[in-house]
Amino acid sequence: MLYRSGFLVLALGATRVLGALFQGPTEEVLKGSYDVIVVGGGAGGGAMASRLSEDPDIRVLLIEAGSSDITNLNSTVPGLANNLVMSAFDWNFTTTPQAGYNGRSIDYPRGFVLGGSTAINQMLFCRGTVDDYDRWARVTGDEGWSWKSLAPFIFAVDHMTPPVDHHNTTGEFNPVLHKNGPVSISVDSLILDTNTRVLETTQQLPDLFPFNLDYNSGTSVGVAWKQNAILNGHRVTSATSYLAQAMNRKNLDVVVNTRVTKVFPVGTEDGKPVFRGVEFAQTADGPRHTLKATQEVILSAGSLKTPHILMLSGIGDSAHLSSFGIKTIVDLPGVGQNLHDHAFLGNSWTVNSTNTLDDLQRNATAAAEALALWKANATGPLSVAAGSSQFGFVRIPNATAFFQQFGVEDPSAGPSSGHIEHIPTNSYVSTTVPIPAEGHFFAIITAVISPTARGNVTLRSSDPFDAPLINPALLGNDVDLAIMREGVKAARAFVKAPAWSGYIISEFGEFGNATTEDALNEYIRNNSATVDHPVGSVAMGKDESAPLTPDLKVRGTVGLRVVDASAFPFIPSGHTQGPTYILAERAAHLVRADLKK
Ligand SMILES: Cc1cc2nc3c(=O)[nH]c(=O)nc-3n(C[C@H](O)[C@H](O)[C@H](O)COP(=O)(O)OP(=O)(O)OC[C@H]3O[C@@H](n4cnc5c(N)ncnc54)[C@H](O)[C@@H]3O)c2cc1C
Ligand SMILES: *[C@@H]1O[C@H](CO)[C@@H](O)[C@H](O)[C@H]1NC(C)=O
Ligand SMILES: *[C@@H]1O[C@H](CO)[C@@H](O)[C@H](O)[C@H]1NC(C)=O
Ligand SMILES: *[C@@H]1O[C@H](CO)[C@@H](O)[C@H](O)[C@H]1NC(C)=O
Ligand SMILES: *[C@@H]1O[C@H](CO)[C@@H](O)[C@H](O)[C@H]1NC(C)=O
Ligand SMILES: *[C@@H]1O[C@H](CO)[C@@H](O)[C@H](O)[C@H]1NC(C)=O
Ligand SMILES: *[C@@H]1O[C@H](CO)[C@@H](O)[C@H](O)[C@H]1NC(C)=O
Numbered sequence: 219m220l221y222r223s224g225f226l227v228l229a230l231g232a233t234r235v236l237g238a239l240f241q242g243p244t245e246e247v248l249k250g251s252y253d254v255i256v257v258g259g260g261a262g263g264g265a266m267a268s269r270l271s272e273d274p275d276i277r278v279l280l281i282e283a284g285s286s287d288i289t290n291l292n293s294t295v296p297g298l299a300n301n302l303v304m305s306a307f308d309w310n311f312t313t314t315p316q317a318g319y320n321g322r323s324i325d326y327p328r329g330f331v332l333g334g335s336t337a338i339n340q341m342l343f344c345r346g347t348v349d350d351y352d353r354w355a356r357v358t359g360d361e362g363w364s365w366k367s368l369a370p371f372i373f374a375v376d377h378m379t380p381p382v383d384h385h386n387t388t389g390e391f392n393p394v395l396h397k398n399g400p401v402s403i404s405v406d407s408l409i410l411d412t413n414t415r416v417l418e419t420t421q422q423l424p425d426l427f428p429f430n431l432d433y434n435s436g437t438s439v440g441v442a443w444k445q446n447a448i449l450n451g452h453r454v455t456s457a458t459s460y461l462a463q464a465m466n467r468k469n470l471d472v473v474v475n476t477r478v479t480k481v482f483p484v485g486t487e488d489g490k491p492v493f494r495g496v497e498f499a500q501t502a503d504g505p506r507h508t509l510k511a512t513q514e515v516i517l518s519a520g521s522l523k524t525p526h527i528l529m530l531s532g533i534g535d536s537a538h539l540s541s542f543g544i545k546t547i548v549d550l551p552g553v554g555q556n557l558h559d560h561a562f563l564g565n566s567w568t569v570n571s572t573n574t575l576d577d578l579q580r581n582a583t584a585a586a587e588a589l590a591l592w593k594a595n596a597t598g599p600l601s602v603a604a605g606s607s608q609f610g611f612v613r614i615p616n617a618t619a620f621f622q623q624f625g626v627e628d629p630s631a632g633p634s635s636g637h638i639e640h641i642p643t644n645s646y647v648s649t650t651v652p653i654p655a656e657g658h659f660f661a662i663i664t665a666v667i668s669p670t671a672r673g674n675v676t677l678r679s680s681d682p683f684d685a686p687l688i689n690p691a692l693l694g695n696d697v698d699l700a701i702m703r704e705g706v707k708a709a710r711a712f713v714k715a716p717a718w719s720g721y722i723i724s725e726f727g728e729f730g731n732a733t734t735e736d737a738l739n740e741y742i743r744n745n746s747a748t749v750d751h752p753v754g755s756v757a758m759g760k761d762e763s764a765p766l767t768p769d770l771k772v773r774g775t776v777g778l779r780v781v782d783a784s785a786f787p788f789i790p791s792g793h794t795q796g797p798t799y800i801l802a803e804r805a806a807h808l809v810r811a812d813l814k815k
């Protein structure tokens with residue numbers, strides 16, 4: 219019910235009485251007094267603003283660059299998610315030419331709306347694994363980031379809801395693991411006839427593809443039913459979950475259509491600059507406004523914009539900043555470094571069936587029928603995300619020996635994490651070659667889930683309205699390329715299971731020609747893209763070289779933290795919205811404890 223009532227408040231364009239949503243920096247906002255100012259209303263910022271404002275004594279302002287159009291049909295209908303890339307909901311970033319992609323630049327979507335990237339993503343809900351978080355604990359020297367210590371925060375994020383077809387979901391997840399949090403999740407309704415074949419494969423090839431009852435238990439290896447941030451056939455974002463339940467609080471103001479251009483010091487404490495000042499504007503040449511938080515500024519602008527704001531504020535590598543005429547206030551060379559992401563590749567086969575989702579992508583009549591059905595009662599093929607009800611994580615067999623060939627240690631966090639992700643999909647998938655006008659397809663998306671290459675986010679100019687230069691170093695070395703090769707080989711092994719005989723016809727397009735190692739490398743480099751999981755660009759760590767302390771404070775400053783996916787020292791072996799929510803849950807706890815002192 220909280221979800222519904224909050225949704226309604228936002229949808230009607232709330233006034234101060236109902237929920238304090240402002241369409242711009244009005245006089246009321248500029249005269250406001252706030253203890254904490256949160257910059258960015260995505261996964262991290264939405265959860266932070268919500269959890270902090272649970273305490274009525276903490277006055278919170280959330281500033282979001284994008285709009286408050288959270289009920290937009292393209293965002294709400296799970297199956298229309300692809301309409302959001304390069305739209306009014308996207309920052310429209312592109313990467314620098316990626317050496318690992320034969321010099322191609324790729325689209326790099328990021329949500330530009332309340333809810334941030336949770337409002338434009340593919341909704342798959344992953345927590346990460348025991349080993350992912352235990353590695354965070356090791357590199358930060360803070361046991362508080364271990365799976366065991368984080369458990370109360372991990373279990374505070376989501377709760378399971380019934381799928382739209384209300385089928386019996388016994389055996390599709392472990393209900394005791396999903397009880398408490400504001401983010402509603404669900405498994406798919408039973409629409410895809412390939413589900414049965416995927417599940418049969420787990421019985422026929424159990425060594426490589428064992429069935430996993432619940433990949434959110436701490437061990438993600440194996441094939442499992444996807445859990446999606448979808449409630450009753452509607453997308454769930456940080457805005458429709460965390461924020462919706464907070465919008466009626468008198469101590470939370472939210473201002474949209476407003477970009478933070480920098481943070482600035484308001485004094486010094488123990489010789490350190492106190493970064494409680496925030497500067498913002500609505501347009502590149504419009505007026506700049508400022509506000510000062512009494513306690514903290516939290517940057518939650520995401521892995522690309524948070525390091526950008528820090529550099530514009532004089533926090534970063536001094537040589538880099540001075541080459542753009544920016545005066546260094548805190549010399550922190552780690553800001554913008556360590557950017558990494560999951561490489562993505564769609565591998566498609568032609569199939570002996572007409573019952574696939576391909577027509578939704580190329581037949582306007584079929585697409586209109588599906589939308590009409592969704593509008594009638596939120597069922598049908600558009601009520602689920604991305605054409606797959608199960609997915610899986612695979613470990614490369616004999617990993618230690620495999621990685622020794624490249625002179626590196628196993629890059630996965632440990633045995634509970636995969637090296638490769640597989641997403642079996644009931645339609646054609648390619649980000650480079652458009653869907654053919656005819657034919658029906660099955661695809662397996664392969665992703666490098668434990669990458670070793672590292673890139674960076676750097677300044678293009680000193681104009682805050684200019685995009686930064688973004689280099690996620692996708693397939694940036696031979697190790698990551700080899701992991702993707704193993705992913706494609708495992709995908710080929712998957713469809714060799716008897717379950718697929720009479721269904722799979724042949725590998726489609728350049729995939730079918732990728733029979734030698736060289737041809738496979740060329741196919742991978744020419745066709746890979748991103749799972750849209752950039753992280754790590756302002757990482758926490760115990761070493762002085764890490765830009766954040768283990769409690770997420772920007773090193774060398776007072777009053778400034780980062781709470782978003784940029785803080786991850788290593789990318790989790792799964793999709794990143796869940797880990798960002800989990801990070802924010804603990805961050806809110808850390809901030810509230812500090813504010814009490
Ligand atoms: C297309 C796509 C598909 C994805 N699919 C999945 C998936 O299926 N499952 C999954 O788990 N993850 C997925 N992700 C990733 C996931 O959504 C992100 O990892 C997560 O949202 C990161 O949270 P964040 O808080 O770091 O950043 P975001 O959620 O991106 O939030 C950052 C917010 O800050 C705002 N902002 C930025 N700069 C400023 C500024 N200067 N002033 C004010 N506000 C600012 C932005 O507009 C945005 O609202 C996907 C992402 C994309 C883009
Ligand atoms: C949804 O996306 C489609 C395709 O880009 C666009 O034509 C349509 O206007 C969008 N709908 C809304 C409500 O924004
Ligand atoms: C992204 O591109 C779309 C389509 O051109 C545009 O409507 C939108 O305003 C752009 N986003 C930003 C943040 O400029
Ligand atoms: C769902 O299926 C399980 C296992 O088949 C069964 O034990 C249970 O009774 C079923 N639940 C309902 C509500 O039918
Ligand atoms: C497009 O979809 C409609 C409705 O499902 C169907 O009747 C029609 O045959 C399809 N057209 C083609 C070319 O497949
Ligand atoms: C949804 O609407 C369609 C079309 O009216 C109908 O066939 C179907 O039974 C409905 N499903 C549910 C769960 O109400
Ligand atoms: C893994 O190593 C073991 C012994 O070290 C060997 O028997 C086995 O064949 C190897 N498996 C693969 C898939 O290489």
Ligand SMILES: *[C@@H]1O[C@H](CO)[C@@H](O)[C@H](O)[C@H]1NC(C)=O
Pocket residue numbers: 535538673674676689
């Ligand atoms: C960012 O990475 C690129 C590619 O590795 C490198 O050439 C460049 O020097 C880096 N920039 C900074 C400021 O670190």
Ligand SMILES: *[C@@H]1O[C@H](CO)[C@@H](O)[C@H](O)[C@H]1NC(C)=O
Pocket residue numbers: 570719720721
């Ligand atoms: C296609 O499937 C039908 C059954 O649906 C089967 O009779 C036929 O042999 C299959 N064709 C191929 C090429 O596998």
Ligand SMILES: *[C@@H]1O[C@H](CO)[C@@H](O)[C@H](O)[C@H]1NC(C)=O
Pocket residue numbers: 727728729731
């Ligand atoms: C596959 O290889 C053949 C023979 O070299 C070539 O004719 C064909 O164009 C290639 N197909 C693709 C999709 O690259």
Ligand SMILES: *[C@@H]1O[C@H](CO)[C@@H](O)[C@H](O)[C@H]1NC(C)=O
Pocket residue numbers: 320728740741744
């Ligand atoms: C891969 O892309 C390059 C251009 O970057 C092109 O020259 C080459 O033919 C492509 N390879 C294949 C197998 O299509």
